[in-house]
Amino acid sequence: MNEELTLAFELPTAALLTLALGSIVLLLVLIVKVKLHAFFSLIIVSLVTALAAGIAVGDVLSVVVGGFSTTVGNVALLIGFGAVLGRLVEVSGGAQVLADKMLKTFGEKRAPLALAVASLFYAFPIFLDAGFIVMLPVIYTVARRLGGSFMLYVLPSIGAFLMMHALTPPHPGPTAAATVMGADIGLVLIVALMVGLPTWYLAGYRLGLVMAKGYPNFPVPNLFGESRVTEEHERPAFGTVILVLLLPLALIFYNALSNTLAADGRISEDSFGYALSQLIGPTPVALLISTLIAMYLLFIRPRKGSGKLGDALSDLIDNALAPVCSIILITGAGGAFGAVLTATGIGGSIAEGLDAMGLPVILAGFLVAVVIRVAQGSATVAATTAGGIMAPGVMELGLDGFALAALVVAIVAGSITFSHFNDSGFWLVGRFCGFDTITTLKTWSVMATAIGFMAFCLSWGFYALVA
Known part of the structure; x- marks a missing residue:
């Protein structure tokens, strides 16, 4: 308490x-x-x-x-900048450019797989909230072009973002859990990918396709404003779109790499490179920089001399931000509910009981993470707290190397399960996808739980081989 x-x-x-x-x-x-x-x-x-x-x-x-x-402070900037960047990509025709390239490479029949693979790469260094919002215009465009249920295209991508956010460093949950338990971040990443990729394919991509069959006519949302089909000569170059989308990833990765090198003593925290990474690498700032550059490359430069350019850009930003205000408020309210459940102390009480029951350490760690996740909503907090609770027992066992890395992955797998009303991601993804509350429970929550349990089972199997 x-x-x-x-x-x-x-x-x-x-x-x-x-x-x-x-x-x-x-x-x-x-x-x-x-x-x-x-x-x-x-x-x-x-x-x-x-x-x-x-x-x-x-x-x-x-x-x-x-x-x-606290919740609004964490997500409002990400949602705001992400929504404007997404709208710029859509209005400029950038989403059409990416959709054309993906469909040409993978083929129309493999469009859901193409979107899911793209989401895997995009989700690696960037938070789920921001990355998913920026990917949405591409998903919208592909879904509108090919027709059929929106679920067919969005659910496999959701699975990719969920897996990467839950299991892989440099995301904060697995990074923090590995740190408090003394595990090597590189080994944790290797085990996370070994466990996570088959988990994503079966519990994310394949499960998403199965669930989509239950929603054969689900419409494509229109949360970024009216969709506009641009003529081919008006569209930006493929390289320009890739630059705009990969820039925030590069800045965030630069920040994560600098932090890792500084923690290992390989670079000084007084160096210019490290200081620069702390300024431009945090996710909100990286998205701000990328959005400003996108404003110029995707909107201002192609329209120079058209008159009233400032008014048109201001209207675009207003149109992008207006639909997400409700989402920000709902997300903040979900955080308030999570804070109340956390203040009751229920998660800590049950976690302490599980830790004292004499269960196998890997099972106890997973269950502790599940309980904390259900009680307070944040996957990051659940992973970090569970790692801290289990750390003393892990030290007594003397685990290290791949065994310790597998234990960390098993614990963070529990942190993604049973998402419900106190999870900000539940509301954010549900609202951006046009889901009602029951639909979000049947899709997002089920997929998150399936990913968590499958990742845990695979981690336990790997742990049994190496421990």
Whole structure:
């Protein structure tokens, strides 16, 4: 339980678990049955749950607002810059250029596979939130061109982003878990890819195709404004589009590499290169720089001399940002709900019990991560916290090398499972894909859980071979 909070009363773990389940049921009733907007539903349930959990009246609002502001602070810039960059790529015809190239290379029948493979590469250095938003215009364009259900094209890509975000460094969850457990980041990356690629193919790509059959006529959303088909001579060069899309990845990777080298003592934190990486490499700044360059290359330069260029660019940005404001608020409200569940202490209580049950260390670590994930929503927090809880036991066992790396991957696999209303990604991806709440549970949540469990099973198998 958060020691800074004043508790009116304390509930036992069983009561807290019942309360958490009840709050989720109440959310479903408000959103699905009452048809109350998800933003209002989440805030109302967060307040009610906080009071019922024994958080003092004077602290309830601070917990809710704190969770809301922390989540919005983390995702608002990513969503905003990502939405504008995505809109620029779409309006300029850049998405059509990429779609043409992908379809020519892979063929129309393999379009879902092409999008999923592209998502794998794009998801490697960049956060799921930002990367998925920037990929969406390409997915929209391919889906509109080829027809059929939007699910057929978006679900395999979602699986790619989920796997990479959950399992592979330099994403924050696996990186932090590896660090607190003393594992070699390079070995963790090798094991993550060995485990993650077959997991993505079966539990992401193939499962996505199967789930898409249940939605044969799902429409393509129109969240970035009206789609405009540009003439071929108006479209940017393929190299220009690739530059705009890969620039944020390069900047983020530069930052991650500099941090790794500095941590190993290979470069000085006082060096110019390291300082520059800290300035331009964080994801929000990398996206800002890339978006500004995209404004010039994709919009301003092709339209020089057309008149009222500033007004047209301002209108484009307004059109890109307007649809995502609701998504940002809902995402923040999901963070508030997660903060309330975290403040109850339910995740920590159950995790401590699991750790003391004498289970195999790899199974205990996975289950601890699952519990923390369900309780507070963030995959990064779940992976980091579970790694910290398991670290003392791992030290006693003397694990190292590939065995320790496999254990880390098994733990972070638990951090992606059972995504629900307290996960900001649940709301962000669901809303950008045009899913209602039940559809998001049936697609995003099921796929995330399948990826987590399959990755855990493969990690355990590898661990058994090398431990």
